Amino acid sequence: MHAEIVVLPGDGIGPEVAAAAGAVLNAVAKRFNHTFTFSEHDIGGIAIDRHGEPLPASTLAACQAANAVLLGAVGGPKWSDPNAKVRPEQGLLAIRKALGLYANLRPVRTHEAALHASPIKAELLQGVDFVVVRELTGGIYFGDKTRDTDSASDLCRYTVAEIERVLRSAFRLAQQRRGKVTSVDKANVLETSRLWRDVAARIGREEFPDVALEHQLVDSMAMHLLAKPREYDVIVTENMFGDILTDEASMLAGSLGLLPSASLGEPGAVGIYEPIHGSAPDIAGKGIANPYATIFSAAMLLRHSLGLEDEAAAVEAAVHAVLDDGVFTADLAAKGHAVSTATATDAVLAKLG
Numbered sequence: 001m002h003a004e005i006v007v008l009p010g011d012g013i014g015p016e017v018a019a020a021a022g023a024v025l026n027a028v029a030k031r032f033n034h035t036f037t038f039s040e041h042d043i044g045g046i047a048i049d050r051h052g053e054p055l056p057a058s059t060l061a062a063c064q065a066a067n068a069v070l071l072g073a074v075g076g077p078k079w080s081d082p083n084a085k086v087r088p089e090q091g092l093l094a095i096r097k098a099l100g101l102y103a104n105l106r107p108v109r110t111h112e113a114a115l116h117a118s119p120i121k122a123e124l125l126q127g128v129d130f131v132v133v134r135e136l137t138g139g140i141y142f143g144d145k146t147r148d149t150d151s152a153s154d155l156c157r158y159t160v161a162e163i164e165r166v167l168r169s170a171f172r173l174a175q176q177r178r179g180k181v182t183s184v185d186k187a188n189v190l191e192t193s194r195l196w197r198d199v200a201a202r203i204g205r206e207e208f209p210d211v212a213l214e215h216q217l218v219d220s221m222a223m224h225l226l227a228k229p230r231e232y233d234v235i236v237t238e239n240m241f242g243d244i245l246t247d248e249a250s251m252l253a254g255s256l257g258l259l260p261s262a263s264l265g266e267p268g269a270v271g272i273y274e275p276i277h278g279s280a281p282d283i284a285g286k287g288i289a290n291p292y293a294t295i296f297s298a299a300m301l302l303r304h305s306l307g308l309e310d311e312a313a314a315v316e317a318a319v320h321a322v323l324d325d326g327v328f329t330a331d332l333a334a335k336g337h338a339v340s341t342a343t344a345t346d347a348v349l350a351k352l353g
């Protein structure tokens with residue numbers, strides 16, 4: 001098949017990990033006889049530097065015309081002044097919103113060969129396999145913001161329609177998996193959460209009676225996630241809770257550098273595929289970032305945007321195989337045994353043949 005893929009490398013380690021995933025997609029094209037064309041565009045801090053805005057119209061137009069978008073990461077200290085007029089992160093939020101990508105799938109899986117990298121006991125980690133469905137275009141991220149000299153506010157607002165559609169994504173996913181949805185909220189305090197819980201219960205009862213639904217408060221969820229991570233199948237939650245819980249969940253897998261994501265909308269929407277981690281300014285430019293999260297994201301791109309299931313599975317199998325071989329970047333390796341981003345990427349390419 002032919003596919004047009006837009007690559008948005010962004011800032012910090014973004015370009016390093018995006019290049020790794022791009023090389024993997026190229027290898028997939030070769031091995032499976034596809035033609036993928038790639039075009040790079042600016043987003044985030046680099047777009048502010050070059051164009052004065054974090055999401056130039058030309059970048060958005062290119063994404064809208066593509067089959068899928070692969071993104072590295074945005075942000076960094078250069079653009080982090082609390083009083084800055086424009087911020088790299090605004091570009092990311094704006095593109096998610098503009099493409100209508102309300103469902104952010106963040107799969108969390110442990111890898112036998114990487115259990116040592118987790119601070120959690122190995123016996124709790126074996127077989128962990130869940131997906132967090134994070135609502136991505138609503139809530140406190142997108143509510144009105146105000147700031148004056150002695151106060152500031154961020155409005156958290158959700159409509160019934162916004163909650164319904166992301167809940168349906170989660171229930172449908174659970175139907176293809178182990179049939180269980182855990183809906184996470186703060187219904188003991190927040191009105192938006194009480195609405196969320198009502199809608200989740202109704203959608204579950206009326207539309208997905210075959211799926212088991214449980215509700216969990218977000219604070220105790222943060223604890224249960226570490227204490228009994230194997231219990232979970234699909235976890236669905238609002239924007240900010242999903243952001244926080246998934247960085248926490250990365251410690252089950254052993255590193256932020258292992259967790260991919262797919263941001264999806266209604267059928268026909270152009271999906272964005274990116275690691276859940278950020279631009280990692282502390283290691284940027286050193287060639288030591290873990291590329292696996294972005295390579296796993298490329299696998300999700302093949303599966304969800306291009307419908308290439310065999311190709312996606314081949315990429316995932318290649319990463320699992322290099323993990324089994326002990327090809328670890330510094331975030332996963334024992335001291336003195338780390339490989340570079342380039343070496344880790346080459347190992348994946350070699351497995352793909």
Ligand code: NAD
Pocket residue numbers: 013017072073074075076077080089092256257274275276277278279280281282283288289290291293331
């Ligand atoms: P971060 O995710 O960039 O880094 C957190 C820690 O994890 C750092 O120690 C980093 O070195 C490590 N890490 C992250 N990815 C890694 C990888 N692939 N390999 C090895 N180690 C890795 O979070 P932060 O430091 O809080 O944020 C830095 C910047 O990134 C901020 O400007 C933030 O807004 C931005 N950010 C962007 C995205 C995105 O583009 N999707 C996501 C999160 C944060």
Ligand code: IPM
Pocket residue numbers: 075089092093243276278
């Ligand atoms: C993520 C990031 C972003 C978010 C930031 C950079 C806007 O943390 O993709 O998880 O909070 O959504």
Ligand code: MN
Pocket residue numbers: 243244247276
């Ligand atoms: Mn985040």
